[in-house]
Amino acid sequence: MIFYDFEVFTKDWLVVLINTDNQEEQVIVNNRLELYTYYVQHKNDIWVGYNSNGYDRYILKAILCDFNPKEVNDWIIVKKRKGWEFSREFNKIQLFSFDTQVSRYNSLKKLEAFMGHDIRETTVPFDIDRKLTDEEIEEVIFYCRHDVHETMEVFSRTYDEFQAQLALIKEFNLPLKHISKSQAQLSATILGANKKKLEDADTVFFPETMDIEKYKHVIEFFNENRHSSKQLETTIAGVHHVFAGGGVHGAKKNFMYECSPDELLIMADVDQLYPTIMIEYDLLSRGVSTPEKFKNILNTSLRLKSEGKKKEREPYKRICNITYGAEGDKFNAMYDPRNRLLVCIFGQLFLLDMIEKAENIPSMKLVQSNTDGILVIINKRDFEAFDDLVYEWEQRTRLSMSFDYYRKIFQKDVNNYIVVDSKGEYKSKGAYVKELNSLDNDLxxxxxxxxxxxxxxxxxxxxxxxxxxxxxxxxxxxxxxxxxxxxxxxxxxxxxxxxxxxxxxxxxxxxxxxxxxxxxxxxxxxxxxxxxxxxxxxxxxxxxxxxxxxxxxxxxxxxxxxxxxx
Incomplete structure (x- = not known):
């Protein structure tokens, strides 16, 4: 693997490259022939950078094509254009590029800060309109080298992402060139998707299997607003809820509770809610040419989960989770805004269906509901009745639920809470209380x-x-x-x-x-x-x-x- 980082100025460019096989470093300054020779020697290696799929790989290709790298730099940075749009010549250059940037919201420097590392930056302005002095070149090399080492550090701490990418490529017999693709693009390739021109984004219909009587006004809301950005605020089971095109959220605010020995705090989550709805209700992207392949992937994911094979399940789980988001990405071959909207609406209505039935249990108290589950308190004597209604709901909707049990809850709102089980182990969610890590380490x-x-x-x-x-x-x-x-x-x-x-x-x-x-x-x-x-x-x-x-x-x-x- 080659870890690399480019720095581009008006009249200068440089790159620091580190070969992981022998830990050898090479610094190239304004020398296209030297870079070309290095590229030829390593064109079959995997090149790794931070935001390299958005920037560095196009600077590399620009220099190899004998373009002015400053023009490509400004194309991407100043004009906010995609690097691949600059020239079709880029497509002729083989490059197995893997990007360690997991989240587009975090710069490499911010991750360095989270890790506690040195985050000082070069004092040389990138818009300087002259050749750099030797001292300035040395300063830029120093900080560029630092960033390459930090990229290697980030890679090691997010190695699971790289393994997942390789697992997808290996599991589905794809060529290595696909290492450069996002996982959403990989999913489209694996499922044989071809983008279709669709003009029914605001078409709404509802599942025949749902059974909602008390809260029909929610159905009416979705029928009337269709693809709008409006949201419905309403009270469900005594809890304020918000229904919208992105999902449902409801929670008792500022709720602190410890169950008595006769009570249960149950988090009931739907297993693979969106992927299952896509298969069971024919809402997989209409651009997918092999829907049966997605069904097999979903079944394999659920089977491996039941067998406790977390590592083996990962590539299948990734495709299942990514496909829904890809339906809303207009640049993805699986783009299908109607089906994406319907998957989300179906999910909300099925949960509403569940809550409506659960209200018939005398001791049931709804604590929160979110995209794919509900949190309830019931008396132990009513557990069998709750379990029975969940079973009936599963059979009717063709969805599947699993239960986790807790003893205490400390809840600010649906986005910030802590639940504690009988062993004292806890699960937390939200900016106030989430468990931080070396790449997310603020206060x-x-x-x-x-x-x-x-x-x-x-x-x-x-x-x-x-x-x-x-x-x-x-x-x-x-x-x-x-x-x-x-x-x-x-x-x-x-x-x-x-x-x-x-x-x-x-x-x-x-x-x-x-x-x-x-x-x-x-x-x-x-x-x-x-x-x-x-x-x-x-x-x-x-x-x-x-x-x-x-x-x-x-x-x-x-x-x-x-x-x-x-």
Missing amino acids: PIVNNAVVEYFINKVPVEKTINDATDLIDFQKVISISGKYSYAIYGKKRRHEKVFRLFASKDGKQLMKVKDGRPSKISYTPDVCRIVNTDITKEKTPDWLDRSFYINLAKKRVNDFMGSDTNV
């Missing part, structure tokens, strides 16, 4: 403090005051392209990504647009910027722990309701 001490408060009744002050690793207190922010630059106090900063810490002394970091500064959300008014490596740093005396304590208390109060004050 981890605050999340930890909130979870510890609810799960183990630990005061937030104790969690925060006992923490000694500086990285736990980091707030990572990035200045988007909507803003010109950032200022720290009165000093303009050239960086786009910052690692901030609340401080007893310091200044405020602000973003600037049209010459006007504005506050950056969830950042302290007084902070220090530490963009150097902090992976081994301990908390200093200047750290203002009160900022984190107050933020954690606010989030706890948000969970518990406006009348509380921790």
Whole structure:
């Protein structure tokens, strides 16, 4: 594998390449012949970069085609055009390109910050209108080399994504060139999809198997609004719900509950809801030429899940989960907006059907409903009745449900909650309480403090005051392209990504647009910027722990309701 990163200026370009077989590095500056020779030697290797499928591979191909890389750079960065649109000549160059960028919302520099690594950036402006000096070239090489090593680090921490891509290629006997495709594009290839011209995006009909009597106004809403962006707010089983073209959400707000010995807290989820609806109700993209292949993939995914074969299941599960989204992607061969809308509507109505039936159980309390499941509290004596109605619903709708059991719930809303089982193990969801990781690591001490408060009744002050690793207190922010630059106090900063810490002394970091500064959300008014490596740093005396304590208390109060004050 070849890890690489290009830097392009008005009159210069350079690339750092690292061969994983022998860990050899090669730096090429303004030398097309040297790059061509390297490419020929490694054209059968897999080339790995960060956002390389959106940028670097087209810079590479531009130089190999003897185009001006600056023109391609501006085509992509300034004109916001796709690299492949620049020239058909690019299609003639073989390149097995894998992109480590899992989320388009995170830059490589932001991931470096989450990991606690050095995120300082070159001071050489990319719009400099002259040849770079030797000193400037060396500085750019230094930071470019750093980014290649960081790309390798991100790759190692997201290796499952690469394995899943290879598994799809291997399982379905595809050529290696497909390593460059997104998984949605791979799914379209595997299913033999051919894009069709469809003009019935706002056509709505309903499944004959649903049985809704009490809440028919929801059906009427979908029938009247069809493909509009409107949403319906209504009360279902005593809980406020929102129905819309993207799914249903409903939850008791600020709900804290611990089951008595006679009660059950059941999370009932539909297994592979959308893929099953696609098969059972003929709503797979009409561009798919082999729907029976998708059915076999779905059945294999469900079988491997029941057998506990997680690794073997992954490529099948991926295709099942990706296909629904691909139906809404106008650039994908499976684009079918009508069927995508209907799959979502059918799913919402089937859940509504389930809730309507469950209301007949005397002890049933609905806690939340979401895209593919419901969370309910029932008395144990009513479990058999609940299980029976679920079985009847499964037989009628041709869907399948599975149950998970919990003992406690702490719920701010449908998007932020913690559930705890009888063994004390918990599951959390939402920005306030989700479990963070090395590539999603923003204000981890605050999340930890909130979870510890609810799960183990630990005061937030104790969690925060006992923490000694500086990285736990980091707030990572990035200045988007909507803003010109950032200022720290009165000093303009050239960086786009910052690692901030609340401080007893310091200044405020602000973003600037049209010459006007504005506050950056969830950042302290007084902070220090530490963009150097902090992976081994301990908390200093200047750290203002009160900022984190107050933020954690606010989030706890948000969970518990406006009348509380921790």
